[in-house]
Amino acid sequence: MTTEVRVPTLGESVTEATVATWFKKPGDSVAADEMLCELETDKVTVEVPSPAAGVLADIVAQEGETVGVDALLANIAEAGDAGATTVEERPSQKKQDTAAGEKAAASGGKEVKVMVPSLGESVTEATVSTWFKKEGDSVAQDEMLCELETDKVSVEVPAPASGTLTKIVAGEGTTVDASAQLAVIASGDAPAAAAPADQGTAPQAATAATGARDVEDAPSAKKAMAEAGIDRDAVQGSGRDGRVMKEDVAKALSAATAPAPQAAAPAQAPRAPVAAEDAAREERVKMTRLRQTIARRLKDAQNAAAILTTYNEVDMTEVMALRNEYKELFEKKHGARLGFMSFFTKACCHALKEVPEVNAEIDGTDIVYKNFVHMGIAAGTPQGLVVPVIRDADQKSFADLEKEIAEKGRRARDGKLSMAEMQGGTFTISNGGVYGSLMSSPILNPPQSGILGMHKIQDRPMVINGEIRIRPMMYLALSYDHRIVDGKGAVTFLVRVKEALEDPRRLLMDL
Known part of the structure; x- marks a missing residue:
């Protein structure tokens, strides 16, 4: 006996879908509710589970085919009939x-x-x-x-x-x-x-x-290429194993017919010619998926947001004195080292309450204000830059912040962070000072509207009450999305951070 696999309900107003990927091939054993294939509509992607356990006897709708609701996709034979199923x-x-x-x-x-x-x-x-x-x-x-x-x-x-x-x-x-x-x-x-x-x-x-198998393009794509008279090599396949789908043909046709902007530069300049003797000494390494994502997100942030950076400097004398006075007692009681990150996190949470647009994000034509602070702490790892998130940082104590920052920083370097731990941040702090950076302009971590850049603490001569004193100074940089954060708000935020760090008692008094 065979069981039919049919297109499930696709949602209101959706009448057809395209078979994107088959996870099984004819002759494979399948369990009940195991995913058989994936359908794509113009709104969502729908996974089709197996209605029964058995053997996938045949596939009726191949990858790339357009099917309607309740159309037959495949047939499943009972396990006992597996021997009778012929699969080439x-x-x-x-x-x-x-x-x-x-x-x-x-x-x-x-x-x-x-x-x-x-x-x-x-x-x-x-x-x-x-x-x-x-x-x-x-x-x-x-x-x-x-x-x-x-x-x-x-x-x-x-x-x-x-x-x-x-x-x-x-x-x-x-x-x-x-x-x-x-x-x-x-x-x-x-x-x-x-x-x-x-x-x-x-x-x-x-x-x-892996390398020598034939890749069969979607039938609908073949038909579209034949009708348009476009060569297969001119189409970049996005399907499984690089196969060409119908929408890939449409994209290729659009790219071929769209006029090129006169003033627009190419997304990536072609590589300059390399001498043969130099090429022999080069090493080409494929970018990891993480590095590709970092590159794409940073470029998207520059293209989408109106990024502007404002700078200030902070005298770290009081924070350093407070840290030196209590660090041993702090570590003895809480089992965590007292660093500078908890002070900066507290100072930023304090400033975000006064300038909430720095903690907001744009959603279409709306501004979404966050009545909480999920603080992203940028961490450099051998694989690339990652940003673990300290959730509800505004509700945590100095000890809680130091423990969580240290623990997530360690797991980030070991590549053990989960997806959930890097999502949902509302503001980010990036500490380039640990690498010796004296000044930089950080790039936004979208969809956030602000990021604070910390830098190296360096002794500099400062005029204090008419006298020249040597003070441990740090430059601060706030990059912000000028679409929703005005210059006044950005400068006010940075001044509040500076004031809280130069007089940490203000944090206790909520001033």
């Missing part, structure tokens, strides 16, 4: 599956699939950056198999069972979605290494699986 596989795929089956049989255990773990809210794909094991290696349960990179965090994938890693489905550099399979483990007591013949064929199988 590529020779390379048959060879891999046969080899994996032989390894599983040799180990005496059952096959366990290694799937992509939860990547966090709004993250739909990741890149396999590093495999710590190779095919034929023995693995222990919860031992790290590989590492995935998303556009925000790195995710380690542990082994779901002990046994032998018989097959790597997604090799290094492969982009996988949130429900993809990464590998196969033959559970149970397995030999420490596979036979030499298996070791020799594993790289070939991986190459066949």
